[in-house]
Amino acid sequence: MITQVQALILAAGKSTRLNTGKSKLLEPICGQPMIMYPIRLLEALQIPITMVVGYQKEEVMSAVQDAAGFPVQFVTQEEQRGTGHAIMCTRDVWQKSTILIINGDTPLTTQQIIKDLVHKHVQTDAAITFITAHYAEAARSGYGRVCVSEQGGIKIVEARNFTGDSESPCCINAGIYLVKKTFLDAYIDALVPNGLTKEIYFTDLVKIASDNGYGVSTLSVPFDSIRGVNTLQELWAIEQIQRADLVKQWMDRGVRFSMPQQVHVDLGVHIGAGTVIKGGVHLTGNTIIGNNCTIAEFNSLHNVSVGDNTTIHSHCIIADSQIQDNVHVGPFAHVRTNSLIQNNSVIGNFVEVKNSTIGEHTKAKHLSYVGDAHIGSKVNIGAGTITCNYDGAQKHATIIEDNVFIGSNNTLVAPLTIHKNSFTAAGSTITKNVPEYSLAFGRARQVTKEGYMRSQGDAQKMVTDPLSAGNDGQNSSGQSFIGATKTHIDTSTVYLD
Numbered sequence: 001m002i003t004q005v006q007a008l009i010l011a012a013g014k015s016t017r018l019n020t021g022k023s024k025l026l027e028p029i030c031g032q033p034m035i036m037y038p039i040r041l042l043e044a045l046q047i048p049i050t051m052v053v054g055y056q057k058e059e060v061m062s063a064v065q066d067a068a069g070f071p072v073q074f075v076t077q078e079e080q081r082g083t084g085h086a087i088m089c090t091r092d093v094w095q096k097s098t099i100l101i102i103n104g105d106t107p108l109t110t111q112q113i114i115k116d117l118v119h120k121h122v123q124t125d126a127a128i129t130f131i132t133a134h135y136a137e138a139a140r141s142g143y144g145r146v147c148v149s150e151q152g153g154i155k156i157v158e159a160r161n162f163t164g165d166s167e168s169p170c171c172i173n174a175g176i177y178l179v180k181k182t183f184l185d186a187y188i189d190a191l192v193p194n195g196l197t198k199e200i201y202f203t204d205l206v207k208i209a210s211d212n213g214y215g216v217s218t219l220s221v222p223f224d225s226i227r228g229v230n231t232l233q234e235l236w237a238i239e240q241i242q243r244a245d246l247v248k249q250w251m252d253r254g255v256r257f258s259m260p261q262q263v264h265v266d267l268g269v270h271i272g273a274g275t276v277i278k279g280g281v282h283l284t285g286n287t288i289i290g291n292n293c294t295i296a297e298f299n300s301l302h303n304v305s306v307g308d309n310t311t312i313h314s315h316c317i318i319a320d321s322q323i324q325d326n327v328h329v330g331p332f333a334h335v336r337t338n339s340l341i342q343n344n345s346v347i348g349n350f351v352e353v354k355n356s357t358i359g360e361h362t363k364a365k366h367l368s369y370v371g372d373a374h375i376g377s378k379v380n381i382g383a384g385t386i387t388c389n390y391d392g393a394q395k396h397a398t399i400i401e402d403n404v405f406i407g408s409n410n411t412l413v414a415p416l417t418i419h420k421n422s423f424t425a426a427g428s429t430i431t432k433n434v435p436e437y438s439l440a441f442g443r444a445r446q447v448t449k450e451g452y453m454r455s456q457g458d459a460q461k462m463v464t465d466p467l468s469a470g471n472d473g474q475n476s477s478g479q480s481f482i483g484a485t486k487t488h489i490d491t492s493t494v495y496l497d
Contacts, residue, residue, distance in 0.1 A: 001122050002115070005178070006096035007047045009038055010086050011104035012054030012077040017230045023056045024229055025104050026063055030242045031266030031284055033063050034229065037107030043070040044111055047100065050093050052077050052086045082199030084191040091188065094181055101202065103175040105229040107238060113221055117178055120219045127183040127214035128206055130156075131174040133223040143172035143228075144203055146218065154216050155207035158194075171218075173203060174226035183214060272308065290325070299330075307343070321353075342377075359402065372414065373398040382408035382426065389414045 015024035025035035032040075042049050049070065053060050054077040064072055077089045087101065098121070102109070113131065121129035132146050144156045147170075156173045187208050191200050209216050229235045246267065247260045254273030257263055264282040271277070272291035281295050285303035289295065293306055296314040305322045312318070313330030321339040323329060329341065334352040341347055341358045348365030356370050359377035364370060366383035372395050373387050385406050387398040396414035400406065404418050407426035418424065418434040425441030434440045 001098070001118050002045055002047060004097045005047050005100050005118065006094065006098070007042045007049050007100040007102060008087065008090055009035075009042075009049060009051040009102055009104050010083055010175075011035055011060055012052045012057075012080055012086055014055045014080060015230075018232060018235075020232070023060055024235070025060055026056075027229075027235055029107055029235070029239050030246060030264075031268055033067070034107050034235075035060060035064060035104050036067050038102055038104060038109065039064060039068055039070070039072065041109060041111060041114065042100075042102075043068070045114060047114075048096070049073065050075055050090055051104070052089060054078065054080050054086075082194075082197075083202040084188075084200035084204065087184070087202050088188055088191075088200070094184065097181050099179045099181055099184060101175075101177040101179065103228060106175065106226055107229075108225050108227055108241060109176065110225060113176075113219075113225055116221075117176065117219050120217055121178040124215055124217040126178075126180075126217040127209045128177060128179050129217040129219065130177040130206065131226055132171040132218045132220050133174055133226055134170075134220070135172045135223045146171040146173055153207075154210045154218075156203035158197075158201060158203065171220065172223075174221070175228060176226065177202075179205070183209065187212075278314075296330070313349075370398075372396065373400065375400045376402035376404070376420070378403050380405045382406050382410060384409035385412065386410075387412045387414060 011025050015022070018024045025033065027034050029037070039049060050073045051064065052075050057076060061074055073093060075090050075093060077086045100114070117129060117131060135143060144158045146154065147157055148154050187205060190208055191202070191204055193200055206216055224241055227234065227238050227241070229238060243265060246265045247257055247263060250265070250271050251257065251260075253271075255271045256276045258276065259279030262279040263277055264284065266284045266287070268286040269283045269288070271283070271289045272293065274292040275289050276294045277283070278295060278297045280298040282300045283289070283295075284301070287301045287304045289306045290308035290310065292309050294311045295301070296312060298314055299312050299316045300318070301312070302319040304318045304320070306312070307323060307325035307327070309325055310323055310327045311329070312323075313328065316330040316333045316335070318329065318335040320337055321335050321341070323335070323341045324343045326344045327341050327346070329335065329347045330349065332349050333347050335341065335347060336353070337355045339353045339356050339358070341353070342360045342362075344361045345358050346363040346365055347353060347358065348363070350367045351364050352369045353364070354371040356373040356375065358364070358370070358375050359379060361377050362375055362379040362381070364381035364385075368381050368384065369386040370381065371387050372389040374397065375381070379400055379402065385408070388411060389395050389398065398412050398414045399417040401418065401420040403421045405423045406412070407424050407428060409427045410424055411429040412418075413429065413431045416430065416433060418430070419436040421436055422434045422438045422440065424430055424434065425439065425443070427443045428441045430440055430442055
């Protein structure tokens, strides 16, 4: 029967209750725009999709076209005049015998629900079959109520038009319908604007079908499966449900979460068995974590590939990069922009790596910046080392070959190559290429003035205690002063290498 179904996604509304100034359908839920949830659902069921767009249609269409792997046809509702009017706008594209209508803001609906809806529709030979749910908070929601008369008539009353006991238990309308095309053709023009809102409600077709003796069926499902989004609070609730489901799935596959309620996991993330994810971790985009890893507290990984047996210590930010096996990163490290950290390497605390390759068994353990660099294996990067990759106009590369020792507090001015088995002295500024097996240093020669601070101490005492000076304006060493503002400074010649 599904082969005879065509889907209409309603995605033209203005999202006024969200108060963000943009379409709610573009809001991400676990890394995926809300509108992509019904599209992925229908793709999986191989149901042709027509989407009704209106408000911010260019942005909505662009998001769908960038992400969808399935053809989506668009129909524009130029003036947003309600759901019934939206369906009227699609009349020219009705092709299948059964039309599935679904709101674009129902991201938690499952394939099984749609399959059950189709089965119920066929089994009862109804003109309209729609989904309902019991919801205790209906009085404070915007959901339409399903009302059944004593004579068995059925209708949907929009929340703003309901005049009965708002606290009475009820079923709400989920906004998901299956309708026979023949019935739509015959009665779509019978819909008229509501007297209060002037909008045309598609829900009025349920009463029209019931009043005219057509079969109307309902399928009751859990409310959490059909939650819609009209406010940021509802968006938050839905993301909590989706995130909890993802965490449960990974737990079933052998991933331990020490504080699952404090972890953010996107749909595109993959985590290997035996891995431990601790509290405050954000795994977003298409991040892949290998087996038996530890991702410590408060890490953020976006589009990152992490190999097996790797530890990301706390408070690291890693993006668009690859971390291989048996690596240690952090704490407080930043790895970004197409960086590769190879096997058995260490990127330590307060180290930033950008657009660089770090070879196997290489260590940069403290307070360093490595940018636009290619570093070989078994290299030591001393604390405080930076690669000076930017000259104000262009970025330049630093190449450090295998088995090089970079001393602490080095400034490596690119473009620069330091060849194998070389050594740079602490405190050096290296501006020229270093051959193999060489020692390179570039710094001021140390000059020691013995006894210098003893004389400086006398001058300072004179400034802080001018009464210790003689009446002739000189101190005991014969050095003159004016008031308490001048000291004798012994300037020294600085010798450079």
